[in-house]
Amino acid sequence: MFSNVSPPDESAKQDALARQDRLTKPAGALGRLEELGVWVASCQGVCPPKPFTRPRVVVFAGDHGVAAHGVSAYPPEVTAQMVGNFLAGGAAVNVLAATAGATVRVVDMSVAADTSAEVSKSKVRSGSGSIDREDALTEDELTKALEAGKAIADEEVDAGADLLVAGDMGIGNTTPAAVLVAALTGAEPVAVVGRGTGIDDQTWMRKTAAIRDALRRARKVSADPKQLLRTAAGADIAAMAAFLAQAAIRKTPVILDGVVSGAAALVAEELAPGAKMWWVAGHRSTEPAHKLTLEQLNLEPILDMGMRLGEGSGAVTALPIVAMATRILAEMATFDDAGVSTA
Amino acid sequence: MFSNVSPPDESAKQDALARQDRLTKPAGALGRLEELGVWVASCQGVCPPKPFTRPRVVVFAGDHGVAAHGVSAYPPEVTAQMVGNFLAGGAAVNVLAATAGATVRVVDMSVAADTSAEVSKSKVRSGSGSIDREDALTEDELTKALEAGKAIADEEVDAGADLLVAGDMGIGNTTPAAVLVAALTGAEPVAVVGRGTGIDDQTWMRKTAAIRDALRRARKVSADPKQLLRTAAGADIAAMAAFLAQAAIRKTPVILDGVVSGAAALVAEELAPGAKMWWVAGHRSTEPAHKLTLEQLNLEPILDMGMRLGEGSGAVTALPIVAMATRILAEMATFDDAGVSTA
Numbered sequence: 001m002f003s004n005v006s007p008p009d010e011s012a013k014q015d016a017l018a019r020q021d022r023l024t025k026p027a028g029a030l031g032r033l034e035e036l037g038v039w040v041a042s043c044q045g046v047c048p049p050k051p052f053t054r055p056r057v058v059v060f061a062g063d064h065g066v067a068a069h070g071v072s073a074y075p076p077e078v079t080a081q082m083v084g085n086f087l088a089g090g091a092a093v094n095v096l097a098a099t100a101g102a103t104v105r106v107v108d109m110s111v112a113a114d115t116s117a118e119v120s121k122s123k124v125r126s127g128s129g130s131i132d133r134e135d136a137l138t139e140d141e142l143t144k145a146l147e148a149g150k151a152i153a154d155e156e157v158d159a160g161a162d163l164l165v166a167g168d169m170g171i172g173n174t175t176p177a178a179v180l181v182a183a184l185t186g187a188e189p190v191a192v193v194g195r196g197t198g199i200d201d202q203t204w205m206r207k208t209a210a211i212r213d214a215l216r217r218a219r220k221v222s223a224d225p226k227q228l229l230r231t232a233a234g235a236d237i238a239a240m241a242a243f244l245a246q247a248a249i250r251k252t253p254v255i256l257d258g259v260v261s262g263a264a265a266l267v268a269e270e271l272a273p274g275a276k277m278w279w280v281a282g283h284r285s286t287e288p289a290h291k292l293t294l295e296q297l298n299l300e301p302i303l304d305m306g307m308r309l310g311e312g313s314g315a316v317t318a319l320p321i322v323a324m325a326t327r328i329l330a331e332m333a334t335f336d337d338a339g340v341s342t343a
Numbered sequence: 344m345f346s347n348v349s350p351p352d353e354s355a356k357q358d359a360l361a362r363q364d365r366l367t368k369p370a371g372a373l374g375r376l377e378e379l380g381v382w383v384a385s386c387q388g389v390c391p392p393k394p395f396t397r398p399r400v401v402v403f404a405g406d407h408g409v410a411a412h413g414v415s416a417y418p419p420e421v422t423a424q425m426v427g428n429f430l431a432g433g434a435a436v437n438v439l440a441a442t443a444g445a446t447v448r449v450v451d452m453s454v455a456a457d458t459s460a461e462v463s464k465s466k467v468r469s470g471s472g473s474i475d476r477e478d479a480l481t482e483d484e485l486t487k488a489l490e491a492g493k494a495i496a497d498e499e500v501d502a503g504a505d506l507l508v509a510g511d512m513g514i515g516n517t518t519p520a521a522v523l524v525a526a527l528t529g530a531e532p533v534a535v536v537g538r539g540t541g542i543d544d545q546t547w548m549r550k551t552a553a554i555r556d557a558l559r560r561a562r563k564v565s566a567d568p569k570q571l572l573r574t575a576a577g578a579d580i581a582a583m584a585a586f587l588a589q590a591a592i593r594k595t596p597v598i599l600d601g602v603v604s605g606a607a608a609l610v611a612e613e614l615a616p617g618a619k620m621w622w623v624a625g626h627r628s629t630e631p632a633h634k635l636t637l638e639q640l641n642l643e644p645i646l647d648m649g650m651r652l653g654e655g656s657g658a659v660t661a662l663p664i665v666a667m668a669t670r671i672l673a674e675m676a677t678f679d680d681a682g683v684s685t686a
Contacts, residue, residue, distance in 0.1 A: 023435075024425065024433060024435070025435050025652050029540065029651050030435060030656065031629070031649025033650065074685075074686050081681065082367065082681075082683060085676055088681065090367060090681050091676070091681075092367070092368050092671060095667070095674045095675050096667050096670075096671065099666055100667070197372065198371065198686065303646070303664075305645070305664075306374025307373055307374040307375070309372040313373065320442065320443065320663035324438070324663075327441070327442050328435060328438050328439065332434065333428055333433025333434070338424065338431065338434075340428060341417065341418050
């Protein structure tokens with residue numbers, strides 16, 4: 001289902017590294033901004049890199065059966081309500097994207113309520129299975145979800161998206177995310193369980209038990225990324241994993257968000273090895289499983305601001321920094337241009 | 344010379360805290376973005392806060408006699424060359440500001456060469472004294488520098504600036520910055536000396552010796568912020584300190600930059616106690632004295648990206664995040680607006 005991932009362009013990277021040293025600043029003085037600019041140039045295959053013209057956020061929405069068993073602070077109907085909020089432009093990611101120059105698309109993969117026709121074309125089912133006791137998806141549903149995620153990446157790239165973000169929306173979705181992270185890093189349930197939207201201690205105990213039960217089922221298939229998604233993820237996260245894999249195959253840079261996007265990314269790297277070369281980590285979430293995810297992917301987050309909202313919010317908050325890094329490399333004067341003496 | 348600093352508005356702060364909890368996200372889920380939005384509302388004295396319309400960077404340029412004694416990787420003529428680069432729009436801060444929606448003004452306070460009339464109206468002298476062996480400024484020059492910094496803040500606020508950044512440009516200027524930090528925190532020379540623009544070990548030893556000698560002179564006057572500036576800073580840093588103090592007096596929020604801006608801020612807090620309530624720290628520089636500065640001011644940096652350029656670059660890199668925090672608080676839908684269920 002997934003082609004091979006090509007690495008970002010080595011020649012553009014070398015050109016970018018050399019250009020950074022000719023710009024009117026001490027070598028390395030812009031720290032991470034310089035690294036990010038080099039990465040963008042290598043992804044674009046050209047130096048100087050081009051400013052982003054169509055950064056695009058795709059929010060994958062879905063409900064999770066496990067939410068009915070008391071693992072979240074919010075009732076499941078919030079997922080569908082928030083889809084409406086995204087469409088009306090009132091959610092955090094809408095405001096962040098508007099400020100950062102990105103646009104937002106929301107896709108209902110498996111919301112447990114009817115949503116408008118414009119967002120439900122790829123819908124696979126109404127709520128994924130309760131992973132503590134049953135598979136999230138059937139084989140057929142898994143295939144549909146993966147194909148949808150892949151097709152959405154293709155659509156966006158074909159429509160000109162030059163940077164992608166995968167956001168999540170789904171009450172209960174940090175439970176499958178934690179299970180995926182535990183299954184792929186070998187961590188124990190208590191090491192991956194987090195407070196999600198802000199759960200109390202009773203809910204935390206129920207969530208930990210659900211993760212434990214789901215993980216018992218997930219570990220049996222953890223060597224097979226598709227079966228892992230089918231058993232322990234959901235249509236939303238499966239589509240997101242496929243989207244992240246296909247973005248890399250289509251040579252399009254991605255800013256990863258928090259724990260749900262990170263869990264999908266861990267699986268995407270299994271689906272399409274090398275995909276992570278096309279990703280940067282926008283931020284470090286407060287969810288403990290996210291820290292493990294970033295370590296496993298060997299990605300250093302750009303921001304660490306105590307965020308834990310999802311929706312792509314952390315990634316979009318980092319977007320202006322990636323955009324600035326790109327323009328620095330493209331637009332700063334060189335020592336020669338500016339007639340400035342070198343060290 | 345400086346009026347009392349009023350604190351940001353407590354009533355707007357309380358309104359902002361209450362509003363954050365009504366927005367369609369779990370309470371606290373946007374972490375630092377929520378805190379920053381509350382801070383902006385309290386600075387503006389209104390909730391919801393208004394998006395910034397005229398963020399303004401003022402780069403204070405000046406040479407330092409100590410640079411002739413081998414403390415920098417770059418020759419002193421680079422200061423004047425970089426003033427030209429700022430005016431031509433080719434420096435890092437120009438590109439960052441253009442991306443972040445800010446504008447840049449450069450002021451020659453004490454460059455050791457002639458600069459264009461548009462930037463040299465406030466010029467106090469040609470290069471400040473070599474602080475390892477003589478005072479940076481005379482009493483008269485100090486007064487002129489402070490009055491210039493204060494007047495520039497007034498001009499910018501009167502012209503509509505709603506957020507200010509003080510940037511620095513001056514070969515050798517991390518030496519006086521380190522001396523000021525050591526004098527006001529009690530640190531030893533080796534704890535504050537950094538690599539600046541990227542100096543080698545020989546230069547590092549000369550710089551440490553210069554800091555040691557200057558600090559011997561500075562400690563005698565460290566209880567008097569004006570005399571400290573006169574003895575151990577320079578016209579550029581003195582003007583910057585006055586600018587930061589006056590910005591607070593004029594109730595205008597400031598994003599601080601790195602070690603030079605931080606050293607000026609430490610002195611400004613002495614000149615106008617409470618000024619720091621009007622500041623956030625844009626980033627943590629790699630300069631060791633900057634870490635001490637942030638601890639002393641009790642400011643947590645927004646970014647930590649290994650930057651060490653100055654010019655206001657770190658502050659401007661953080662500007663989009665402060666802007667996003669402001670718009671989040673102003674523009675997100677509430678649970679009531681969006682018909683979303685609460686926890």
